[in-house]
């Protein structure tokens with residue numbers, strides 16, 4: 001694409017010039033239509049064909065090209081995307097990727113409707129170009145040099161920007177020399193044992209909530225109870241365990257941060273708070289400012305957000321990408337990421353300050369390739385080791401008062417962390433209802449094609465050219481191999497044995513019945529068995545399919561034996577190599593400096609992780625054909641998406657994953673709290689409400705009795721929320737379902753979160769109603785449809801009170817949108833658990849249908865919890881289910897009115913904002929059945 005050369009006037013004055021619209025055509029496409037504005041003329045509506053032709057003829061200004069392409073049904077669309085320009089001009093800045101969001105980020109007036117968007121894009125482009133002329137432009141460092149490269153890469157914006165980015169007087173530092181180095185700190189002493197008197201905890205809570213703020217009794221009780229986990233432990237392997245049900249709005253975050261900050265100050269130790277969602281991590285980071293400053297006097301941060309290493313930018317991967325590892329569009333992405341890397345807070349690419357939309361603009365897995373996905377880090381052997389974001393986060397967290405992490409990281413660290421001294425001993429699991437599923441995946445064993453090929457790459461390195469720096473064992477430990485003969489032999493043997501693992505193209509060979517090597521042969525048999533036994537109908541429908549690992553044919557048992565022998569042949573030299581590395585560390589040669597030691601230490605750690613993985617696979621294979629182990633559930637599966645196979649494997653899960661959780665996380669800890677708004681079961685018999693919470697906490701497997709706390713939500717649900725069970729939409733009636741969604745969104749004028757249990761239905765509903773709603777100025781976004789990551793979709797939804805959002809599980813309890821933007825939650829059906837093999841085994845072991853009911857009530861409570869986030873929030877929760885069992889209604893909070901109504905009645909109540917007992921003027925004759933307020937007895941006959 002050739003861009004006409006033009007330039008805005010360059011200012012020589014210190015004040016920025018007022019911006020002028022960029023004189024280029026601009027295109028906007030929504031579900032409501034398409035609008036084109038030529039450089040200096042009027043905006044006009046155009047057909048999809050005309051829009052595509054215009055974009056092909058001349059470069060057009062666009063916002064979010066993949067989304068526009070999706071709306072036009074033309075995947076090859078390209079142009080001058082303002083989001084790319086924004087990422088260059090203001091890297092590491094937040095921007096919701098919509099016209100409204102961009103207007104807010106640039107402090108401009110937002111366009112009034114779709115038709116005004118093209119003119120806005122011209123103005124916004126002008127404003128961004130004017131920003132780079134501002135002498136005070138904060139992100140100037142490195143911009144000129146980056147632009148030279150971007151011009152060579154034919155980045156469409158380069159020509160537009162070039163006349164406006166002044167050449168620096170002194171040569172700019174290269175990113176990798178400009179980044180600061182982390183400081184090595186001495187080992188931290190173990191924490192002092194301290195008591196937290198309740199009066200001190202309350203005084204600290206008052207301090208955090210602010211002088212003169214309202215004293216909330218529920219929050220004060222909660223803080224006092226949370227403080228008990230910080231008391232000195234009286235017996236080894238018997239931590240203080242607290243389970244705290246915390247109703248929405250009690251202020252649980254400050255409730256536990258009060259004792260946590262007090263304990264950290266008094267003991268000199270670190271408290272870890274673990275969350276399930278990135279959203280809560282963000283919130284915690286903000287709330288922690290009340291207790292801790294941004295930096296200590298020595299410049300170190302007292303609060304650190306810690307994630308898995310695969311979240312952070314790997315500078316070595318970025319360097320490779322900048323130096324030719326990435327070509328074409330991905331090379332442009334690498335340049336924009338390098339701009340961001342110079343200004344980022346902590347290098348976190350997933351949910352940090354890198355805009356979530358940046359990766360999707362480039363449509364490939366570019367972002368993932370810039371992180372350390374495969375544990376290929378070469379530690380001190382890396383030229384950027386002293387600046388590495390991952391190493392910095394690890395060091396900072398060892399010295400921090402508060403570490404904000406996630407459940408998976410806490411468990412992985414506990415199970416195979418490098419440094420025992422750094423393991424958390426005082427832990428708060430917020431969103432504690434997710435601990436069970438996080439433990440379930442952490443302690444699972446999966447021998448699949450994808451997992452095995454990852455191991456092959458880790459051992460043998462790239463087997464094709466142009467795979468960047470990805471290197472195998474022999475390259476990573478070349479110095480060890482040349483110094484230590486036995487170590488060198490072990491590496492060679494492991495590489496030779498690694499050839500037994502699946503290689504590129506394995507899925508195709510399996511499908512053609514032509515597997516190569518013992519592992520592929522095993523997987524081919526597994527695949528064949530799964531297809532042969534499938535009775536779910538999933539094979540025809542395109543879903544993933546599975547079968548129990550019992551009664552397996554002889555060939556698969558035989559293949560498992562050969563595969564186990566091949567895995568053992570890899571494991572043995574890896575163990576030997578680990579031994580050699582230990583010997584080198586014990587008696588280090590002269591050439592081994594501090595950095596070399598750190599690298600060998602890193603290699604030892606990643607070796608032991610792979611040895612453990614191989615052992616777990618060996619155990620899994622040994623079990624095939626043998627007697628069933630009641631502790632585990634084993635099955636074979638073919639994973640598919642839209643009828644395309646993407647993995648084949650053998651799976652093993654603990655029947656109760658809280659057993660290994662108790663051993664690896666609880667026992668070594670001194671104090672652990674699990675807290676959540678949906679920790680307990682919502683049943684009539686309150687005495688039994690804790691049973692499942694205790695079972696799902698792992699507390700039953702350690703020698704301590706959990707302390708139980710229940711802080712009731714202060715919200716007045718009776719006047720703020722109403723549950724409407726719509727009884728006249730038949731199951732399976734897709735047009736009826738789509739029509740109901742459209743009418744509910746219209747009645748509510750947007751602000752609807754639509755939750756689905758099946759992606760297929762979500763897509764079908766979206767396809768039927770998005771255009772109709774857009775014409776009424778009600779934008780509809782959807783997971784699995786819009787090419788936008790989930791976090792950004794929620795940002796868009798939060799930002800626009802007329803927008804609605806459709807999604808699946810991840811949105812059921814990952815959305816925190818207080819205020820008017822979310823005023824109606826619509827559930828398409830009762831969220832029954834999927835009856836897969838694992839579920840069936842746990843169901844049988846945990847009380848049958850009562851187990852299902854517990855899961856559904858928890859899901860309903862989580863979905864309902866999206867609705868009322870603040871004291872002023874109000875709205876409707878709609879379930880489109882003619883057969884909604886009464887026994888599940890306790891899922892909703894006490895006080896909330898539940899009505900069984902027709903769709904028309906529901907629309908009437910939503911349109912008129914009728915909640916609870918209110919009928920209001922002009923209401924329908926009230927023949928709707930009222931099933932609550934909950935807490936009173938629920939009338940019979942609603943099942």
Ligand code: SF4
Pocket residue numbers: 313314315316317372376377378379380382383384385388389390391
């Ligand atoms: S130390 Fe490891 S993770 Fe960090 S930049 Fe180097 S290779 Fe990447």
